[in-house]
Amino acid sequence: MLDPALLRTQLDDTARRLAARGFALQTSVLNGWESERKKVQTETQELQNLRNTRSKAIGIAKARGEETAALMAEVAGLGDRLKANEQRLADIQAKMAEIALGIPNLPAADVPEGADETGNVEADRWGTPRTFDFAVRDHVELGAREGMLDAEAGARLSGARFTVLRGGIARLHRALAQFMLDLHTREHGYVECNVPLLVNPEAMQGTGQLPKFEEDLFQVPFGEGLRYLIPTAEVALTNLVREQILEAGALPLRMTAHTPCFRAEAGSGGRDLRGMIRQHQFEKVELVSIVRPGDSAAEHERMTRCAEVVLEKLGLPYRRMLLCAGDMGFAAAKTYDLEVWLPSQNTYREISSCSDCTDFQARRMQARWRNQDTGKPELVHTLNGSGVAVGRALVAVMENYQNRDGSITVPDVLRPYLDGCERV
């Protein structure tokens, strides 16, 4: 959520900045509600003040044993007027909150213009794609051996976009997740967390999945209410600080978790149907940082590096893309995507996305820290990044490390997790 003050005092400028990411802010609608709100709120508060002072007077009179009938007559009918005003005010505020919750974050100043992924800018590139002296297979062909990667079995159990892993590939997949978790906890200072996979609607609203993107989520009936399966551990990790006031010494707070992620993939029909690039269920090692407002830009660079180190240690060529305004996610002010080289597609494909969400999620969650200089609680900044997507990392390892005979060489850093096994 944006600072409400921006919508009141710098509406046109805010609208211009949002237009850069393709969002049309309804300024005249907002202005209309705002002036109405001001009027009704002032009236309501005056009525409340009247009620309070009169009620207090009645209390005093009674304590003195005086007659209160005259005072009581004075407030007759006030309650109904007040109730009507309060209801009207609540309606207006709910309407304005609904609008505010649907407005995306403002792009940072150094985010390039652009409407879609063609506007993204390559910021860095690492590694050289390997040249093969045989016909490369994609991960689907490579995984077909011994049914180690079995989409048909997944479909039988759950439908399209679900995959069963077995044997060496299943182990490799687990090794990848464990390697990433160990790297981030041992060398990058992140605290390993184990979090709920089902969260309530408030959590989803906190990180920005709700109210606008409900169709992307799986929901689960739960008692009288409902829960949602997390589409990323970002939701659980970031919401750990919701409605908290953190001491300055607790920041930066760096957390990581390895979880399954569930995405309905509404609207992605037909894209990446083959293989496990795009699944309804996949695993990811997520990084989340909670920092002081002044530190988020530097933390963003640091976090992205943490994700890049994963790929470097795995020996996977990648490039870093700075996303343009039009291609960023709802909550992000600035995003780097890491794209890994996939030989079968002869191109780079997204494997990580690291975003600085500034105070956007913090405001929705009311996540704050106590600023020692001011003594006041102030909103924190939140960042999240994939470090990295495990399923896609598996695809990348399989394809980049494939051998002529269809076997896959295990990257050095993963061998300790596979009892020293050199190929699967």
Add this chain to the structure above:
RNA sequence: GGAGAGGUGGCAGAGUGGUCGAAUGCGCCGGACUCGAAAUCCGGUUUACGGUUCUUCCGUAACGUGGGUUCGAAUCCCACCCUCUCCGCCA
């Protein structure tokens, strides 16, 4: 799943219809005393929103959440959520 207890400010803990945003203690911040510290004493110490003569003052709201009763609710009524204890079940 069954039975019971309870949710009040950073913490502990009073308050069961009326000048209660809320006693008291602890903690924290500032000051006095001291060579310095401890102890002691004095003062201060929630958050959000709105207005404003906009680093000032005023107002409103908040005692788990949401409703209700009332001129007036932390206090009474209803529903829900959560926590704790015991029993059962279970990985």
